[in-house]
Amino acid sequence: xxxxxxxxxxxxxxxxxxxxxxxxxxxxxxxxxxxxxxxxxxxxxxxxxxxxxxxxxxxxxxxxxxxxxxxxxxxxxxxxxxxxxxxxxxxxxxxxxxxxxxxxxxxxxxxxxxxxxxxxxxxxxxxxxxxxxxxxxxxxxxxxxxxxxxxxxxxxxxxxxxxxxxxxxxxxxxxxxxxxxxxxxxxxxxxxxxxxxxxxxxxxxxxxxxxxxxxxxxxxxxxxxxxxxxxxxxxxxxxxxxxxxxxxxxxxxxxxxxxxxxxxxxxxxxxxxxxxxxxxxxxxxxxxxxxxxxxxxxxxxxxxxxxxxxxxxxxxxxxxxxxxxxxx
Amino acid sequence: xxxxxxxxxxxxxxxxxxxxxxxxxxxxxxxxxxxxxxxxxxxxxxxxxxxxxxxxxxxxxxxxxxxxxxxxxxxxxxxxxxxxxxxxxxxxxxxxxxxxxxxxxxxxxxxxxxxxxxxxxxxxxxxxxxxxxxxxxxxxxxxxxxxxxxxxxxxxxxxxxxxxxxxxxxxxxxxxxxxxxxxxxxxxxxxxxxxxxxxxxxxxxxxxxxxxxxxxxxxxxxxxxxxxxxxxxxxxxxxxxxxxxxxxxxxxxxxxxxxxxxxxxxxxxxxxxxxxxxxxxxxxxxxxxxxxxxxxx
Numbered sequence: 001x002x003x004x005x006x007x008x009x010x011x012x013x014x015x016x017x018x019x020x021x022x023x024x025x026x027x028x029x030x031x032x033x034x035x036x037x038x039x040x041x042x043x044x045x046x047x048x049x050x051x052x053x054x055x056x057x058x059x060x061x062x063x064x065x066x067x068x069x070x071x072x073x074x075x076x077x078x079x080x081x082x083x084x085x086x087x088x089x090x091x092x093x094x095x096x097x098x099x100x101x102x103x104x105x106x107x108x109x110x111x112x113x114x115x116x117x118x119x120x121x122x123x124x125x126x127x128x129x130x131x132x133x134x135x136x137x138x139x140x141x142x143x144x145x146x147x148x149x150x151x152x153x154x155x156x157x158x159x160x161x162x163x164x165x166x167x168x169x170x171x172x173x174x175x176x177x178x179x180x181x182x183x184x185x186x187x188x189x190x191x192x193x194x195x196x197x198x199x200x201x202x203x204x205x206x207x208x209x210x211x212x213x214x215x216x217x218x219x220x221x222x223x224x225x226x227x228x229x230x231x232x233x234x235x236x237x238x239x240x241x242x243x244x245x246x247x248x249x250x251x252x253x254x255x256x257x258x259x260x261x262x263x264x265x266x267x268x269x270x271x272x273x274x275x276x277x278x279x280x281x282x283x284x285x286x287x288x289x290x291x292x293x294x295x296x297x298x299x300x301x302x303x304x305x306x307x308x309x310x311x312x313x314x315x316x317x318x319x320x321x322x323x324x325x326x327x328x
Numbered sequence: 329x330x331x332x333x334x335x336x337x338x339x340x341x342x343x344x345x346x347x348x349x350x351x352x353x354x355x356x357x358x359x360x361x362x363x364x365x366x367x368x369x370x371x372x373x374x375x376x377x378x379x380x381x382x383x384x385x386x387x388x389x390x391x392x393x394x395x396x397x398x399x400x401x402x403x404x405x406x407x408x409x410x411x412x413x414x415x416x417x418x419x420x421x422x423x424x425x426x427x428x429x430x431x432x433x434x435x436x437x438x439x440x441x442x443x444x445x446x447x448x449x450x451x452x453x454x455x456x457x458x459x460x461x462x463x464x465x466x467x468x469x470x471x472x473x474x475x476x477x478x479x480x481x482x483x484x485x486x487x488x489x490x491x492x493x494x495x496x497x498x499x500x501x502x503x504x505x506x507x508x509x510x511x512x513x514x515x516x517x518x519x520x521x522x523x524x525x526x527x528x529x530x531x532x533x534x535x536x537x538x539x540x541x542x543x544x545x546x547x548x549x550x551x552x553x554x555x556x557x558x559x560x561x562x563x564x565x566x567x568x569x570x571x572x573x574x575x576x577x578x579x580x581x582x583x584x585x586x587x588x589x590x591x592x593x594x595x596x597x598x599x600x601x602x603x604x605x606x607x608x609x610x611x612x613x614x615x616x617x618x619x620x621x622x623x624x625x
Contacts, residue, residue: 013419020427020490024434032528047527051442052454054435055498062495063461066469073471119360126357129350138611139361142368145607145614146600147556149575153582153596154367157374157589169386169589171370203364211615264465267558271579286467287563296471303467310463321459 027054067307074300078293088301101280108198108265108281113258115202117251120209124217125239127210137214141207148204148267155200156272159186190278197279200268205261209254216250217243256313263309282306375593376400382589404594408581412591413569414598417577421555421602423486424573428493429551433543435494436501437509441535443502444510445517446527455506461499470563477564484568492560497550508542509535545616552603552614574599 031050035043073080074088092098123140127133143151160170164182168174173183186196220243228242244251266283273279275288282302289299373387377400390396409415442448443455473492477483512535520530536543558575565571572580578595585591607614 009416009419013423016423016486017426020423020486021430024427024431028434028438036526045448048442048446048448048451051438051446051527052448052451055439055502056454058435058491058495058498059458059461062473062492063464063469063499064457066472067464069472070468123357123360126353129353130357132357136357136361140364142604142607143364145552145603146368147558147575147603149558149578149582150556150596150600150603153578153592154371156582156586157371157593158367160589167385169383171366171386171388174386174388203367207364260463264467270558271582283465283467286470287559290471290474290563300471303465303470306465307468310465314460314463317462318456318459321456 024054070300070303073296074304075297077297078295080296084297088297089305091298092301092305097280098285100278101282101285104194104279105263105281107194108201108262109259111195111198112201112205112262113255116205116209116258117213117255119202119206120254121213121244121251123206123210124214125243127214128217137207137210141211143204144208146204149271151200151204152268152271155196155203156187159196161185161188187273188277193273193277193279197268197272200272201262201265205258209258212254213247213250216247220246256316260310260313263306371593371596374589375404375597376402377590378403379588379590382593404590405598408591408594408598412581412595413572413577414574414595416570417572417574418598420571421573421575421599424489424493424561424571425551425554427486427490428497428554429547431490431494432497432501432550433547436498436505436546437536437539437543438531439498439502440505440509441527441531443506444512455502458499458502458506462503464499466496466559470559474563483564484566484571486571488564489560492564493550493554493557496560497553501546501550504546505539505542509539512538541613541616544610544613548606548610548613552606555603 028050031053035047035050038046075083075085077084127136130136146154157169158171159173160168161173161183162168162170164177168177168183172186177183184192187193224242224246225238228238233241264283265281266287269275269279269281269284270287275281275284280288282305286299286302286306289295289302370387373390374382377387377390381396381399409418443451474483477488482488516534517530520534525533555573556575557573558579561573561576562579565573565576569577574595578592578599581588581591581595
């Protein structure tokens with residue numbers, strides 16, 4: 001009995017995959033067939049729109065219109081039925097819980113960006129000098145493939161806490177206790193829980209920074225380094241005066257990427273602490289306003305703040321893209 | 329002692345010197361690699377130990393008592409797959425991730441071809457919009473879309489997450505593929521046009537095969553992104569356990585059974601196995617996708 005119900009499940013999963021994947025290709029072929037029946041002149045005008053049409057439709061329905069809608073309802077009350085002006089924004093910038101949220105996000109931004117980019121750069125330079133470079137890089141890069149939820153479970157286990165006197169099964173507390181200290185509730189203690197969460201993101205993204213920075217470091221010509229060495233520069237001087245200035249633009253791109261990612265960090269906080277004990281960040285707070293408190297006005301206002309924070313990045317991206325297009 | 333001997337000795341000592349000079353580098357690299365691996369490794373070991381042993385002693389103690397490795401078994405995996413819904417969730421993750429990868433690939437490749445090689449009004453503007461949309465936080469879209477889904481009774485269906493993931497992945501896909509397809513040699517495409525090939529023929533016979541490296545990068549990136557996603561599944565699938573992917577079930581396990589480490593460790597590995605296989609098998613494409621797509625919203 002159970003075997004056959006499992007078979008049914010697997011078959012219906014395969015059917016769903018085929019329908020979902022095949023459907024989209026079918027739509028394009030159908031539209032194309034229709035277009036080919038049209039007279040040639042009309043066809044050349046319509047065909048581009050058939051090709052970009054579905055993309056345009058999805059972007060409009062799922063990104064552009066909802067973004068505008070969110071902007072609009074951020075000026076309305078919890079059920080979006082009464083206009084409240086800037087009230088939601090005033091709440092967002094003055095409420096004492098919200099101020100903790102911003103403080104946390106600032107901590108995340110500074111520490112995750114600083115450590116993952118800094119460590120990533122140091123590792124990229126060091127690993128360049130050893131023969132087992134690919135293995136070392138793979139191991140450090142590996143966490144990138146793991147989901148935030150998976151990483152959260154991995155670290156919950158590292159941070160596991162038992163009262164003093166009991167056997168510690170979390171590695172960090174085991175080491176800490178063996179050094180003669182009292183066990184620490186890494187996720188409970190308000191003075192350190194934010195740092196414990198931030199460490200997870202650093203663990204996840206240092207490998208990413210390393211991979212990007214490493215390819216930049218390898219791009220520096222050997223002659224330049226050799227010339228600096230001839231002039232009597234030591235390794236530290238080479239690092240500060242040659243390596244860093246030469247890969248400055250890559251460092252900037254990597255840092256921006258991490259900043260955008262950190263601004264939207266959600267899963268780690270949601271899984272590890274649910275945002276309790278002063279660990280909420282902007283994105284987890286938004287979900288809380290939405291689901292727990294059912295306040296769509298405040299939820300939207302918080303989302304808009306997130307958007308405002310990434311707008312400088314958007315402007316820089318568009319400007320850079322335009323320059324590229326002109327130099328083509 | 330001849331001159332050659334002298335030189336050889338000098339060379340030898342400099343090799344040793346070089347190795348010694350490098351010792352701090354070796355120590356640092358090995359130490360970091362070990363620190364970065366230990367958390368995952370500890371979880372893997374623990375997922376193979378039984379419930380009692382897990383709570384009685386730290387996983388590292390098996391190194392002092394290697395005999396206990398004989399006690400390892402897959403019991404926890406069987407439990408979590410059958411009685412905790414991880415088996416169904418694994419299927420659901422596949423059902424969500426594969427179409428949510430194929431759909432944006434098809435749509436983005438067609439759009440990228442049109443943006444690169446077809447003449448129509450407003451195409452520059454369209455592409456600038458795509459670049460702008462790259463960093464829009466998807467949080468901006470959650471509330472309106474969830475409301476629309478609730479009204480249309482789409483909430484809690486695979487279609488709802490397929491389309492949402494497809495749309496969220498599109499800006500990156502179009503950006504990546506348009507840059508790649510736009511850089512293909514003009515002569516090639518014009519020659520095909522002169523031969524009377526239709527746009528669809530040029531697209532399927534020429535553009536798609538030539539763009540495979542870029543398509544593969546985007547595919548790997550999008551697949552991992554969808555597989556590892558929690559937020560989209562949480563919001564649009566709601567409480568419907570029948571369609572919940574591994575990330576959602578694992579998150580619920582943490583909430584309900586937070587101290588049942590035998591379930592959590594095995595559950596985490598079930599959720600990680602596919603990304604790890606993709607990582608080891610397709611690392612090249614993954615890195616390329618990351619390099620190009622690090623700005624995704």
